[in-house]
Amino acid sequence: MGRDFRWLPHTGRRHAISTDLLPGDTGQTLCALPLIVPRRSPPKTDWCWPTCPDCDLHWRRHEGIPPYPRPHGHPSTQALQGAPAPRQSTTPTPRVSP
Numbered sequence: 795m796g797r798d799f800r801w802l803p804h805t806g807r808r809h810a811i812s813t814d815l816l817p818g819d820t821g822q823t824l825c826a827l828p829l830i831v832p833r834r835s836p837p838k839t840d841w842c843w844p845t846c847p848d849c850d851l852h853w854r855r856h857e858g859i860p861p862y863p864r865p866h867g868h869p870s871t872q873a874l875q876g877a878p879a880p881r882q883s884t885t886p887t888p889r890v891s892p
């Protein structure tokens with residue numbers, strides 16, 4: 795199907811590995827963790843492990859999928875939108891004339 799990566803449970807996370815890696819091969823995940831591709835399919839429960847965020851990011855970048863959650867501008871701009879600018883009262887300071 796022209797996919798370059800597949801997902802594989804490894805050390806408590808689901809990592810992405812190259813589809814070129816065959817069972818028994820020594821390689822590494824997309825997040826650069828060394829691994830040996832297991833010869834038998836991992837147990838079903840392993841597939842419930844959380845997705846490795848690094849592999850997810852690399853994979854999305856490769857596939858041209860925007861990362862999730864989608865960046866909504868820069869974090870600092872969000873803070874600016876959320877917080878109303880503190881305004882001092884517009885009343886002029888009374889001048890005490892001698």
Ligand SMILES: [Zn+2]
Pocket residue numbers: 807808809810823824825826827846847848849850
């Ligand atoms: Zn990973």
